[in-house]
Amino acid sequence: MSTSNGAAPAGRNGTGPPTRGLRAEGVGIDIDGRAIVHDVSLVAEPGQVLGLIGPNGAGKTTLVRALAAVTAPARGVVTIADRPVRRMQARERARQIAYVPQDTALDFDFTARDVVLMGRHPHVGRFEPLRVIDHDVTDAMLAETGASHLAGQLVTTLSGGERQLVHLAKALAHQPDVLLLDEPVAALDLRHQLHVLQLLRRQAARGMAVVAVLHDLDQAARFCDRLALMHAGRLVAAGSPREVLTEESLAEVYGVHAVVADDVTTGALRITALDVLPGLAATEKRK
Numbered sequence: 001m002s003t004s005n006g007a008a009p010a011g012r013n014g015t016g017p018p019t020r021g022l023r024a025e026g027v028g029i030d031i032d033g034r035a036i037v038h039d040v041s042l043v044a045e046p047g048q049v050l051g052l053i054g055p056n057g058a059g060k061t062t063l064v065r066a067l068a069a070v071t072a073p074a075r076g077v078v079t080i081a082d083r084p085v086r087r088m089q090a091r092e093r094a095r096q097i098a099y100v101p102q103d104t105a106l107d108f109d110f111t112a113r114d115v116v117l118m119g120r121h122p123h124v125g126r127f128e129p130l131r132v133i134d135h136d137v138t139d140a141m142l143a144e145t146g147a148s149h150l151a152g153q154l155v156t157t158l159s160g161g162e163r164q165l166v167h168l169a170k171a172l173a174h175q176p177d178v179l180l181l182d183e184p185v186a187a188l189d190l191r192h193q194l195h196v197l198q199l200l201r202r203q204a205a206r207g208m209a210v211v212a213v214l215h216d217l218d219q220a221a222r223f224c225d226r227l228a229l230m231h232a233g234r235l236v237a238a239g240s241p242r243e244v245l246t247e248e249s250l251a252e253v254y255g256v257h258a259v260v261a262d263d264v265t266t267g268a269l270r271i272t273a274l275d276v277l278p279g280l281a282a283t284e285k286r287k
């Protein structure tokens, strides 16, 4: 959570300099001449998990790719500490931002540990060998994600969920200020979903700014400090889960009649979709 006075919390090891969040201002993204994302402004605060939610085709992946500087927005800017991420050197950017895409398929014969070790390269000087600390962090992140048992396995032989864990471990090995995850639990079983979501909370508690695209709104309500709701390429609501996940917004954006109630077990909101509302969801209408 952010500190009550609004100041950034101390670094993730508790002693380092304050970590930094990520800011998007007026971001618009075009693909093949078509505007996909319109005028999105948001802040991912250090110490918080920001959930990016919205129906299929809302523009979440397109936005996250621009936040990660994988693509350049046509309009607006993405910054960390007022510095545009697109203008940073790739190595410097990789020390600050780690991004795990939806599709983590790899077609080269590296072991899972080799892949996680690659996450250390932004911290190692050019032509310098990997250090003991790089190996230690690699092993720690494999353990943190529950993927130690996969270390020696070729990534081409991993299941989709196993690959997702290995890529999360690689992203953590960057030790970034900002962690961007596109559907990080989509391929995971119940236990691993919980493990990863709790892990994200721990990373945030250590000062990281975490942004995760999530489809499960119960998980979004329970594990995110703030939510950003996208619809047809626009950010239509942002705030606490209680502010964003209302029966009205779920009807408008997802086209469902849903009941939003407190879950007596978790204390978080629980969303029960009862019926599909008549007519097309607005995302489909747009096409």
Ligand SMILES: Nc1ncnc2c1ncn2[C@@H]1O[C@H](COP(=O)(O)OP(=O)(O)OP(=O)(O)O)[C@@H](O)[C@H]1O
Residues within 6 Å of the ligand: 031, 032, 036, 054, 055, 056, 057, 058, 059, 060, 061, 062, 063
């Ligand atoms: N390379 C591309 N070429 C053309 N259209 C694209 C491309 N990438 C995305 N789009 C379109 O942009 C829109 C937003 O896609 P995006 O993948 O960002 O949505 P999303 O919110 O992540 O969806 P989902 O929840 O289904 O993953 C969609 O209508 C999609 O068809």
